Amino acid sequence: MTHQRQVILEELRQVHTHPSADEVYDMVRKRIPRISLGTVYRNLEILSETGAIQKLESCGSPKRFDGNPDDHYHIRCIACDRLVDAPADIHLDVERELSETTRFKVVGYKLEFLGFCPQCLEISNPA
Amino acid sequence: MTHQRQVILEELRQVHTHPSADEVYDMVRKRIPRISLGTVYRNLEILSETGAIQKLESCGSPKRFDGNPDDHYHIRCIACDRLVDAPADIHLDVERELSETTRFKVVGYKLEFLGFCPQCLEISNPA
DNA sequence: TTTGCTGCAAATCCTTTGCAGAGGT
DNA sequence: ACCTCTGCAAAGGATTTGCAGCAAA
Secondary structure, three states, rough: OOOOHHHHHHHHHOOOOOEEEOOOOHHOOOOOOOOOOHHHHHHHHHHHOOOOOOEEEOOOOOOOOOOOOOOOEEEEEEOOOOOOOOOOOOOHHHHHHOOOOOEEEEEEEEEEEEEEOOOOOOOOOOO | OHHHHHHHHHHHHHOOOOOEOOOOOOOOOOOOOOOOHHHHHHHHHHHHOOOOOOEOOOOOOOEEEEOOOOOOOEEEEEOOOOOEEEEOOOOOHHHHHHHHOOEEEEEEEEEEEEOOOOOHHHHHOOO
């Protein structure tokens, strides 16, 4: 656990904004001005491999990272791409659902909710 | 509907492999050798906007395209990235699940299953 | 002294875009 | 003529990688 890695993890743990690698880079640079973007990418990769953080590859736009390693869902704003935790008590029994319809060995699923965040709703529907 | 667009749609409708833009390019080039990759991208975009095909942005790796415009799920092989239709009778009532826990206006969700395809299972567990 | 990590820069991959010319109406 | 589309090539964004030096065990 190098200093760089430590700082990246700390910064990520302190926010709930699910920043992209680039945003993490900006955050960390305040404490380690000479850190490189490559190092940030490398450490985000390592941290997510070890399970210390989560890598959210959901789609299109840059990947996001989540300092909370616990399994939970997210909802993404269709308008501004904001990503927010979405506590939902959903547990799909994928084994049962799919084993008869595909010859795959199903091991999990990726689920992300889509919608409009309060800010974007406000803009399109001013009070 | 130009010739190029027509051919791209036809090719996509004939397969069930969920090809990437690059693979569509290869398929179409057999019939229109001088078509450009840019044109393929442009038409895939247009076709998915009009709902004639689906763009599957699921994650990381290149986007895939699906000649079947009807709503259905997919399962992705963790090992080889193969993408296959996954008929599953799942309907999440997202409004109900999430409206109390986030201030978003929920409009849908993205769900993709993960697993190992028969071919990759075979490789790791030869009969 | 070996191993792994860094900063830097260049490279890579996928996708989009500017532009001038071609095609269709 | 007008408008849209094309092919081509160059640009773009996000991410990865090669390399030489550095740091810690």
